[in-house]
Amino acid sequence: MLHGLTIRDIVLIEALDLAFRPGLNVLTGETGAGKSILLDALGFALGGRGRGSLLREGAASGSVTAEFDLPEGHAAHGILAEAGLPGGDELILRRQIDSAGRSRAFVNDARCGAEVLRALADTLIEIHGQQDDRGLLDPRNHRSLLDLHAGAGPLVEETRAAWRAASAARRALAEARAAQESAAADADFLRHAVAELAEFDPQPGEDEALDIARRRMQAAERIREDVARAAEALGPAGAEGLMGDASRWLSGAADGAEGGLDEALDALERALTELGEAQQGVERALGNLDFRPEDLETTEERLFALRGLARKHRVLPDQLPDLAEALAARLEVIDGGAESLAKLERAVSEAEALYDTRAAALSALRAEAAGRLDREIVAELAPLKLDRARFATAISAAEPGPEGRDEVIFTVSTNPGTAPGPLNRIASGGELSRFLLALKVCLAARSGGLPMVFDEIDRGVGGATAAAVGRRLETLAQGGQVMVVTHSPQVAARGAHHWRIRKSVEGGQTRTAVEKLDEAERGTEIARMLSGETVTPEALAAARALIES
Known part of the structure; x- marks a missing residue:
């Protein structure tokens, strides 16, 4: 429910605070008093186009704030969450405009774009002017209005799901066919490449491992002779023997030296220990340098073959294992393609059959609801002085889509003997308003309780017809909220709450005021x-x- 509208410095309004109530709220006033300003201001707060002419003359900036109750489960909660905006049980929309026509929008005091306001507006309120091009006049909305009357929401969702499933199945089949055709064109190459790679069996990281082994064996050829000489120089025929002899000679002389050789003997003992460790390290290195010449040849042949195979397939050597898997998968598509395609074709048939079933059920539900809606609207037209008019919901075949395969257009014939035509081309302005009201009355039970605003829906009618309009507006407002700008006393008399809009000139300035x-x-x-x-x-x-x- 819209429970508050605050306007500051908009057109002729300097300051205005309105507190709307449930039920039928009527706004009256003389022609030119500024009733349309209120609707323009509300539309601006809901994301409508902002322009500098909205600003009151002499003001630096203006603003409009609309306050709504937001019950749990309301669709606006999802929009707020998606936009990252604060929620709660109250929604405050505020929009400001300056003299340059620049506007800023806020939702619960958080900055947002006008597009978010417009998305929220669709869930918060319906505003119907004298040319209701968003609803009744737009044929693109007629199918959804019929579905609303039919209570077809669950079936529409099932049809959408079936359409998505059928579309996905068709895409999968098309992709599989394209893959098979592409693979089949290269079948001979694939068979040869898969066999060649399988026989070679490249391994992840093999290129680096072979390169390291090759360089190690090449280096061994160059350094082995020096390492062997070092081993001999450290061994018994070299340093080890000489140091051993020195140790024996010094040990024999130690008793006569009265401790003078002890430090030398200790140092020599440590040197022999270090020498032993050096010998072991050189011997291990010498062992690692041992290889057969044919091992180097085999390693080089494998390395060169690996790199040649990579160049042939225009990949890096380490990518060959993945390439082998990919080519094998493509070959499998060819070899098992017929069975795979048959399975996908069955999936398409089953998905399309389900969609056909859902779409047919939806068409039948629409046809039944169209007849019921036509009868209900015709019954509403007579009291609205449109008893000679005829309303018919025309359903024709359309291209299949997510919401079935029906095109729905509301048609009317306003005079006996004339062919029916689209509502927006046949009915006059006053007739359109009454057709709209009749439709809203028929849809009220399933409309979701959105507040509704009507701008001079009683234009061009009076007397009993205006009284009928007032009664229907009162019916629409039961359990909800309706606001109507009216010149009709018969409509105003039906209001539960009444505001008067008046224009005055004070100090040379024209102002519009609203009073309860x-x-x-x-x-x-x-x-x-x-x-x-x-x-x-x-x-x-x-x-x-x-x-x-």
Whole structure:
């Protein structure tokens, strides 16, 4: 529900605070008093186009704030969450504009774009002007309006799901066929390449391992002779023997030296230990340098073959194992293609059959609902002085899509003997308003309880017809909220809450003000609507009679 509208410095409004209530809220006033300004301001707060002319003359900036109750489960919660905006049980939309026409939008005091406001607006309120091009006049909306009347929501979702599944199955089949055709064109190459790679059996990291082994064996040829000489120089025929002899000679002389050789003997003992470790290291290195010449030849042949195979397939050597798997998979598509395609074709047939079933059920439900909707609307037209008009929901075949294969257009014939045609081409402005009202009354039970705003929906009618319009607006407002801008006393008399819009000139400036009327003021205003500027006792009595009726 819209429970608050605050306007600052917009057009002729300097400051205005409105608190709307459930039920039928009527706004009246003389022509030119500024009733349309309220709707323009509300539309601006809901993401409508901002322009500098909205700003009150002389003001640096203006703003409009709309406050809505947001019950749990409301669709707006999802939009807020997706946009990363704060939520809660109250939604405050505020939009500002400056003299250059630049606007800024806020949701619950968090900055946002106008597109978010527009998305929220679709879930918060319906605004119907004299040219309702968003709803009744737009044939693109007619199918969804019929589905709303039919209660087809669950079946529409099932049809969408079936369409998505059938589309996915067709894509999978098309991709498989394309893959098989591409693979089949290279079948001979694939068979040869797969066999060649399988026989060679390249391994991950093999190129680096072979290269290291090759360089190690090449280096061994160059250094082995020097390492062997070093081993001999350190061995018994070299340093080890000489140091051993020195140790024996010094040990024999140690008793006569009275401790003078002890440090030398200790140092020599340590040197012999270090020498032993050096010998072991050189011997291990010498062992590692041992290889057969044919091992180097074999390693080089494998390395060169690996790199040649990589160049042939235009990949890096380490990519050959993955290439082998990919080529084998393509070959498998060829070898097992017929069975795979048959399985995918069965999946397409099953998905399309399910879609056909869902779409046919949806078409049948729409056809039944169309007849019911036509009868209900025709019954509503007579009291609205459109008893000679005919309304028909035309359903024709359309290209299959997510929501079935039906095109829906609301058609009317306003005079006997004339061929029916699209609503927006046949009906006049006043007739359109009444057709709209009839449709809204018929859809009210399933409309989801959105607040509705009607701008002069009673234009061009009066007397009993205006009274019928008022009764239907009152019906729409039961359990919900309807706001109507009206010039009709019969409609105003049906209001649960009444605001008067008036224009005044103060200090050379024109201002628009809105005031909430009590019961006595309400009677006076309806009397003015009946009699004009001079309110007579008869007009007051007639106004009271309208209200009491």
